[in-house]
Amino acid sequence: MARAKVCGLTSEADVRAAVEAGADAVGFIVDVDVDTPREVTPATAERLVETVPPFVTATIVTMPDSAAEAVTLAELVGADAIQTHGLPPEDVAVLVANFYGPVVPAVPTDGVADYAGVGHALLVDTPSEAGGGGTGETHDWAATREATADLDRPVILAGGLTPDNVADAVAAVDPYAVDVASGVESEGGVKDHDAVRAFVRNAGAAP
Numbered sequence: 001m002a003r004a005k006v007c008g009l010t011s012e013a014d015v016r017a018a019v020e021a022g023a024d025a026v027g028f029i030v031d032v033d034v035d036t037p038r039e040v041t042p043a044t045a046e047r048l049v050e051t052v053p054p055f056v057t058a059t060i061v062t063m064p065d066s067a068a069e070a071v072t073l074a075e076l077v078g079a080d081a082i083q084t085h086g087l088p089p090e091d092v093a094v095l096v097a098n099f100y101g102p103v104v105p106a107v108p109t110d111g112v113a114d115y116a117g118v119g120h121a122l123l124v125d126t127p128s129e130a131g132g133g134g135t136g137e138t139h140d141w142a143a144t145r146e147a148t149a150d151l152d153r154p155v156i157l158a159g160g161l162t163p164d165n166v167a168d169a170v171a172a173v174d175p176y177a178v179d180v181a182s183g184v185e186s187e188g189g190v191k192d193h194d195a196v197r198a199f200v201r202n203a204g205a206a207p
Contacts (some may be wrong), residue, residue, distance in 0.1 A: 002170045004203045005156070006196055007061060008038030010179035010189045016049050017193040024177065025057035027083065031073060031096070032063045037188030038181060040046040045077045057081050059104075067095035074099060082125060092118045109139055112147040120150065122195065123179060125178040126159035136160055142173035163198035170206035178203050 002126075006018035007027030013079040014023075020024050028045040029038045040048070045060065052058040060079035064070035064085045074082045078114045081102040084092060092115065102120040115122055126139045140158030148155045154176030161169055162183035170178060182188075 002157075002166075002175055002203045003177035004124070004200045004207060005057075005175040005179045005180055006060065006184065006191070006200070007059075007158075008036070008185075008189065009048060009191065010038060010040055010044075012048060012051050014196075017191060017196050018200075019053060021193075021197040022204070023196075023200055025046055025059050025081070027059045027061045027179070027181070028051055028077070028079070029061045030077065032061070032085070034063070042073065042076055045079075049078045055143075057102075059083050059084070064086075065093065067091045067098060070095050070100050074101075085125075088189060089115050089118050090132055096120070103151075105124060106158070108145050109144045112144075112151070119153065121154040121156055121176065122148070123156040123158055124148065124175075125179075133142075134151060137166070138169075145173045163195055163202050164204045166199055167206040176194055 003024040006023045008029055009015050009026055030042055030045045049058045053195040057080045059081040060074045060077050070082055083104045086108045092105045092136055104121045104123050105115050105119045106123040106125045107115050121142050124144050126137045145166035154200040156177045156179055158179035161180045166178055180199050184199050186192040
């Protein structure tokens with residue numbers, strides 16, 4: 001059984017739908033260097049984080065230039081956890097030492113070894129040319145399972161996941177959790193609530 005994070009939330013209705021579907025974590029994309037309809041302002045992220053109930057992890061997803069920048073943003077928003085894209089391993093280590101919650105660097109499969117000793121978990125994603133995730137494309141799950149087999153921390157699988165393929169992804173990689181954004185949308189930045197429910201249900205039902 002894999003836990004589920006629904007990412008790229010932009011409205012209170014979508015946050016509520018993810019929570020009611022049973023998502024273990026929700027993600028808010030703030031201050032990234034890629035063009036995405038899922039990005040929200042820090043003020044909007046702060047407002048949405050306030051609607052997340054206890055025991056659901058509110059995660060800020062960002063592409064910071066430094067550990068200090070990530071800490072400042074997360075504290076401003078009130079996030080429980082930080083997911084970083086493009087932050088070097090040495091800066092992730094500094095972030096871990098200075099942030100009160102979990103820190104999750106996002107890496108491609110071939111970057112797992114570089115981040116094996118840092119962060120509280122690793123999120124393995126399909127990167128864009130700019131270094132961010134959210135491409136909506138899957139990667140080689142067999143290679144990801146091999147690359148993460150000896151990690152001593154949880155693995156979160158992302159990249160092109162949908163309600164239709166998440167069970168197969170969980171069976172192939174055996175991750176701690178799965179992460180979805182575009183795979184449960186009716187249009188860019190707007191979640192399909194039926195798809196959100198199906199994704200969380202199928203992730204949790206996978207063997």
